[in-house]
Every structure is written in C-alpha cells, then in structure tokens.
Amino acid sequence: MAGLKIHGLAKSYRDVRVLENIDLDIASGEFFTLLGPSGCGKTTLLRTIAGFQHQDRGEIIVNGERIDHKPAHKRDIGMVFQDYAVFPHLTVAENVAFGLKARSLPKAEIESRVAESLAMVRLDGYQNRLPAEMSGGQQQRIGLARAMAIRPTLLLMDEPLSNLDAKLRIELREDIRDIQRRLGITTIYVTHDQEEALAVSDRICVMNKGNVEQIGTPFEIYRKPQRRFAAAFVGTMNFLPGRMQGGQLTVGSHSVPFPHGVGTGSVEVAIRPENVLLTGASADGEAIALRGEVRKVTFLGREAHYTLSTEAGEIVAQVADPDRDFIEMEGRPVEVRLPLQKVVLFQSNGDVLSAGRP
C-alpha cells in the first residue's frame, strides 16, 4: 500500500485561485477526508490527484515517486464518482471487468477478481444485470467494486453518497469503511457532509476557499477546532462576543478569571450546545454564568434543543433525555452556565486563542 505526499499544490482558473499552496501527508492505509463547503476546492484537489486536472505548481508524490507528470490512465488510481459513472451499456460484471481488461489480465484472473469484488460489495448474483435495472445504492456499489477490482494504489471518492437517500447513505458508508479497513487501501474521500466525515475518517482535512483550515482526527476537529471556520462548519457551535483583558474574560455582564488567555481585545466565545448547562445541572470547575430566557424548545426524542436569548446573545443548549417539565419551559427565565473547560476562544482573524483545557 501507498502513502501520498502533496507539496505546495496550487491551481487557478483564470484569476480565481481554487487551490492555494496545499501541503498534505497521508499515511499508507489511511482513510483521509477532504471536508468543506461547495467551492472550497476539495473536488479540484481530488481531480488533480487523479490526473483529470493539472496543477499550476506543486508536487504529488505516491510511494516516493512523483506522479503529477503521468497521464491519468497511468496513475493506477481508483476513482468513485458522485453520479456513479457506471457504464450504462455494459452489464454489472462487464463494468467491474472493464479496468481489468485494460490491464490484459488472463481471463480466469479477470473472472475471479470480478466475482471477488462483487461479493465484497454484496452484489453477487447481479452479474448479468444492466445498471438501469438497479437502484442508486446498487449502482454506487458497482462503481466501488469497479474501482477496487484494479487493486489501485490509491482510492479516491468524490462525494460518493450525496445522491443517495439518508438511510442508504449510512448503510453504504459503513460498508465503505469496513471494506477500506479490511483491504487497508489508502483512501481520499471528499464530502461536504460533516457527520459523514466524522463517521468514516481516520483524519479530516477541513478546507475553505482553497486553503487547508485544519487537519486532525475527527475528535480533534470536533473538540479542538484550531480555526473558527472549522468550529462553525463541523457540528453546531454557539458563538458569543466576549472581551479579554488582564486575564479576565468578560461575557455579557459576567467576568471570570481566564489565566490561559493572553493579550487584550475582543474575542469570540465558542461552545457546543451539548456543553451548555441549564439551571440545576451540576458543573465542575469554573463557568461563565449568563441570565436568559427560554425562547423555544424543540423536542427531538432522545434530546431537546433550547433556544435561549441571553444578555450576551442567542445560544442553543442541548439536553439529553429531557424530562417532561423541561418541555414546558418556554418563556421562563433561566440561568445558563458555560463551563470554561469546554469553551474555545477565537481571535478576530479566526485563529484559536485558547482551546479548552483537557
């Protein structure tokens, strides 16, 4: 299996810079996800690695060998497409055998690899069907089997699940993750769905406007965002205006000592809804206390969301396994506590000032 290194990759369309100086180092066997909103450059980056587009400068190195001068069909990179790109005029088996025939493998070898790949994606028995007779989820399984059959050095997946409905999406993403783990194939996965990225990845690269915002494990991305963009894009995050001065953090009318904070000036105080504590909940350590009022309660079954208007601004709190009386709180005054351990501060340029202490 193969590792991938990218150095200083840049690309512009006319005067729009779609990739700015990208550096990545992906380990062999890793499941690496490019996550970002549409237009952030993630698909361009993926297609540049595949060889369908060409960088203006920078290097792409697989297993110590530069591949960026090679044409796409000699890079030995498997690709799975958002619109499946299954050949409609070929049967399922012919689709999977398509890349093997390009490699002039012996017939018996092709047959056994086709059978093996189809079994892997649980499509055995469908060999002679035409793609038009199959559902979207099944078509994407063909696409996956077809890419895996050539045993590529790298597997690239361009939003493979975004044309499927919610239930299929979860089912197929679990399958993709299992197959990837079993074969240990280095995989680069593009998605705009943060939940999908958290669920399948070894590491996530959050991208925005052609730049890498943060690279980290799903836990790091979610719990220790290094940039305001990553914090806002992944999961739900409350942002409140605050002020740092002389080791004191002021939010609304409340000030608490914040020894790890340095400097002076306005900051943004970020906290996840599940970390916001409502009246009565016990809190360890220090917290920012705010007075507010419950504006709206949204009951979602295993949890409830409280939209609160506080003196510092509107925030959302999430309460797991809500009791009956929690539901009847709309319009009531409430005290909100933001534990300092869970709070992340961002400077006005979007860099993190201080991640919460462990």
Added chain:
Amino acid sequence: MMRRRFRYDLWTFVLIAAWVILLILLIWPLSSILRASLLDNETGAFSFVHYFQIFTTRVYQRAIGNTLIAGFGGMAGALVLGVTLAFVTTRFHIYGRALIQTLAVVALVSPPFIGAYAWIVLFGASGVVRKGLASIGISIPPLYGMLGVILVFAFKFFPHVFLITSGALSAINRSVEEAAESLGVSPARRLFTVTFPLILPAISASALLTFVLSIADFGTPRIIGRDFNVLATEAFNLYGGEVGGNPGMASALSIVLIILSMIIVFGQRWVLRKNVYHSNLIKKPERQHVGGVKSVGLHVLAYAIVLIGALPAIIVVLFSFRRTSGPVFQPGLSLQSYEKVISTVSDPIWNTLLFSTVAVVAIVITGTLIGYLISRRPNIATGALDATLMIPYVVPGIVMGIAFITRFNDPPLALTGTGLIIIMAVFIRRLPYSARSVAAALKQVGPNLEDAAVSLGYSPGKAFMKVTVPLIVPGILAGALMSFVTAMNELSSSLVLYVGSTITMPVRIYLSVMDGEYGTASALSTILLVMTVVAVYAAFHLSGRKESALL
C-alpha cells in the same frame, strides 16, 4: 499533461479542418452573394442600387410583404394545429395514438412540394374535390394564391410543432397544474397562464422553425402561389436568367431573406431570455379519460388534423396507379406511370440515392467530430464554430444554390454541372443538424463516464472509443437516416445546381408537375415517399422509438 498533448493532436486537427470546410463551403460562397448584391450589374462598381430598387419597386415590396405573410401565416397555422394536436394527445386518452403519430410523421417527411401538388389535384382549377362539389351545386374558389400557400404550409409544417411541444407537454410537472387548480384557476385560464408559459421554450422553438421553413420554401409558392410572389421565387426567377437574369438583384433579395430569418432567430432568443425553467419531474401528467360527445369531438379533431396533413401523400400514392393520357387522368387503374418512370426517367432515382448516400456519410463523420468538439472542448474557437454553424439554418436552399453556382463556376473549383456540387450543397445545409444532435447526445453522456474509464487505465482516446462511441452510436445512426431523408428530398438547392445528367428525383418531380405530367410526378413521388418511409422507420427503430430523433 497527456490530456493536453492529446488535445493538440487530433482535436486541433479536427478544429482546423472544420474551419476550412466552413470557410470553403459556407463563408466563401455566401460572400459571393453579398458581393454580387453590392455591385452594379452593368458597371461592376460598388453600389446600393439593388437594395434601393428593392425598397422602391412595387413587385419587390410585394415579395417582401408576401414572404412575411407566408412566414407568419404558415407559422400561426402550424402552431395552432400542432399545439392542439399535442395537447389533445398528451392530455386525453385517444385511441390509436401510434397511428396519429405515424400519420404526423408521414406528413413531416413527405417531399415538401408534394403537398402543393396534391392540393392542386384536389382543389385546383380542375381539382377532383372542386369538380365533385360543383356537380352538386357548391362552388368554391380554386386554391391558388395566398390562402392556398398558408394552408399548405400549416398542414405541411405542423408535425414539427406537434413533435416538439408534445415532448415538452409530457414533461410538465403535473403538480404545478394541480397547484393552479387548487388556487381556483379555471382549466381554460390555467392552460394560458400556467401550461403554455411553461412550454414557451418548445413553442417558440417550433415557431422559429416553422417560420424559417415557410419563408425558405420555394416549391409551394411556385406551384400553388400563382401571382403570390415571395422572395424565394423572385430570387430564383431573377437568377434563372431565362428572361434576362439579374444576379445582383437575386443576390440582394437573398440577403433580405437571410436577414428576415435572422431577425426571427434573435427574436426567439429575446422571448426566451429569462424563460429557463428547471422542473423536477415528480409527477408525470396523466391522460384523462373522457366520454361521450367530448371524446368523439377530441377524436375527430385529432384525426382530422393528421389525416388532412397526410392527405397529400395518400393522394399521390393513389394517383400514381391511375391511368393517364398525357396530363389528363383517365378512369381505371394502371401501372403505366411506373413503366414510364422505369423506362425513361430512372436516372434521377440512382442520382438521388448516390448523392444522398455520399452526402450522409460525409455529414455523419464530420458532424460527429464537430459535435464532440463543440460539447467537450469548449473554447473561443469551438464557440465561434458553433455560432457559424447556425448560418445554414437561416440560409434558404435557393440562396445556397445560387451562392454555390457563383463561386464554383470557375477554376480552381469549377464544379458546376457535377454531382459533387449538389452533394456539397446538401452536406453544408445538413451538417449543423448532425453536429448539434451529436453535441446534444454527448451532453446526455456525462463526462465522468470517460473519466471513469481513464481512471481504470484507458487512454483518453481509447476511453472515447470504448465508452462514449457505443453510447452515442444509436443517436448518430438515427440522425444519419434523418439526414438521408432530407438529402433525398432536397429540392431548392438542387434545382439551381442540376444539369441534365445530375438531375435528382425532387427536381424531376418538380419539372413534371410544372409540365403537367402528373402521372410521372405521382409515380416518382410515391417511390421517393417509400424510400423516405423506410429510412424513417429505421431511424425510429434505432432511436428506441423517440419522435425527437425526427427533428
């Protein structure tokens, strides 16, 4: 990098070759028309004298007015018939829908001037129907002049409207109409405030097509128009030279004709400037079952339209088996018309088959390559190529014929009187249709399919051959057969370009009609019709029975 190098190999060559073809076969000949229209016939000096004459001479003013009347009249008639038929067949349960479609297609592909000729047989000065009605005391005027021309155009061109708009009508989301219904809009109002605006792109496209076809048509006004002169007939007469030709004036009239078509093309673009609706087709429209008088009325309406449309073709076939004596039909059946065709005038049949086949092979190869270039290599050069390919749409066959004969009369390209010049005219006139249909077919084949093949280890050239070509071949073949049909039926440019040895069937039929040899004309028309129907049936079959293949 490989992709780039590939781009500079094959497709650059195709691009250059395409431009060379268009320059030699389109721009250069047409420039001769423009040039001739701006030169004084006597002195050869630059002058606007022809244009000045057009706007001061009564007969030319009338020709322009008549051309507009024929264009808008034919368009309006075809729209009313075509949209009505499309609406009735897509929204109501009509028995024999396949038969209706077949009859519409027969009307569409029957040779263009057969209509005019058959209408004369029925309603002309000694027309069968007129005489029949006169014998029971009903007198109707013979069908010559303006009304006749418009009527023939309406029944000749409505199938275009029908095929284009029924596609659009069956792609409207039914929920949108239901929404209008639930908001309290009456069905009739809904038709004009919701349904028709939604299919405006299809309606305006077919309006444009029928207008351009109507003003470019030469045979109909020539045969049935009598003193109803239009620009196409005037240009032909002035060029014909039998009564002292005036090439400068013929050219100036041609330019006016082209400009009229272009105004309509831009007009349609203006109408559509913001009418781009994207609809998620969730609920397909249903065919309503109606009973009683309403059902009978709808059936009568639908069948009347298609039967009258196909009537000329039917008449021609029937009359080809009648006994004739000179120009007069005699009682009784006979194969003598066919015997005469076989024994004396079989050359046109072979010429037609040969010219059409050669032209279509060239059209298919060139059109496929250009279509690929336009849809898969978008840049300034291919964009300009696409725009230039619009020109043949608005240049009537008569004008193209005159342009060719002016340019290819002298060395180095002295082609007058050869079969090649007829082939080239058909080629350049039909090339855009082929290129555009290939470009459209390629848009259906996502570029990701080729990328997928490349990622699996095929070079871009092989990926194109292995994936894209198999997917677009049925479309290309269907398009080829339709090109073959139009090539076989090409009258106007061939009429200018033919000599005795290169005469084609449409020209022979036209001359027979003008000479009053109706038996020969009927037999030849029937043979042409049969060849056409066979090709259409094959095209239909190849394209998976999609009527859209016929456009």
